[in-house]
Amino acid sequence: MPTVLLTGSSRGIGAATRDMLEARGARVIGHSTRGDDARDGATDGARDSASEIAADFLDPPAPQMLWEEALDTAGGEIDVLVNNAGLFRGVPLDASDIEWLDAWEDTLRINLTAAAQLSRFAVRHWQETGRPGRIVHVASRAGHRGxxxxxxxxxxxxxxxLALHKTIARAYAGEDILSFAVTPGFTDTAMAGDYLASRGGPGLLADIPLGRVxxxxxxxxxxxxxxxxxxxxxxGATIDANGASYVR
Incomplete structure (x- = not known):
């Protein structure tokens, strides 16, 4: 079974994914960060272990350091990258200019730039070794509908x-480097629960035909x-999983 580098593996979707992959026999090298504002696994190391590497994606060199340490831990071969770490922190339109800009830069750094850096390292690794590889991007319904x-x-x-995922899929399929994306809607994690409460709680479920997150x-x-x-x-496929709250 393959070796998987899974970012944001300490809680929420990431922790559940780690459990499922390990139950299938995969070797999982996890990742955690420090902080209070992350969503679905990019937070405070709630599940630290010997095979979980700490890296703060707000630091631009951190993705490269994570990749190199993970590759060393794996003995030089990583088969799958799962880009799951994410930051979900709101900022009001009438916030100060610097507060609004800081929120943008932090969110793009963690949710997009770090994933792009890791994807680049993974693609180059597979090209250099001639091995097949897979990347799974955990995006969001928000990438489709706002x-x-x-x-x-x-x-x-x-x-x-999602644009990154599609580009990778089209560019490297001929080298057996595959890319997939998952776009969850609301998921029952701590941060999603806080968001549901802030948006009216159960009333928001009216937008989800399935009737639950x-x-x-x-x-x-x-x-x-x-x-x-x-x-x-x-x-190149994107799999929607949002209880029919957004259908394409």
Whole structure:
């Protein structure tokens, strides 16, 4: 079974994905950061272990340091990259200019630029070794339909991740380097719960025909499928998982 580098693996979707991949026999090298504002796994190291590497993606060199340490831990071979780490922090339109800009830069750095850096290292690794590889990008429904007025930056970052995914898929399929994306809607994690409460709680569920938010294990099942089982012809695909709150 493959070796997987999974960012944001300490909680939420990331922790559920780690459990599912390991139950399938994959070797998972996890990642955690420090901070209080991350979503679905990019936070305070709630599940630190010997195979979980700390890296703060707000620091531009951190993705390269993570990749190199993970590659060393893996003995020089990584088969799958899962870009799951993310920051979900709102900023009001009438915030100060510097506060608004800082929120954009932090969100784009963590949600998009770090994922792009890691994807680049992964693609180059597979090209240099001649090995096949897979990248799974955990994007968001927001990348398709936008988000709240306080989350322009989050929607823009996730839309950028989808464009990154499609570009990788089209550019490297002939080298057996595959790319998949998952676009969750609301998922039952701590940060999503806070967001639901801030937007009216149960009233917001009226926008979800399924009548509930997703469970992290549901997202993990899709990620694991893309990482381990999806046929090569699916490269470039984006899998929506939002309870029919956005259909294309």
């Amino acid at each position: 988000d709240s007025p306080q989350h322009w930056h989050y929607a823009a970052a996730k839309g950028g991740m 997703a469970e992290p294990e549901e997202m993990a099942a899709i990620i694991a499928f893309c990482a381990l089982d999806a046929p090569a012809s699916m490269t």
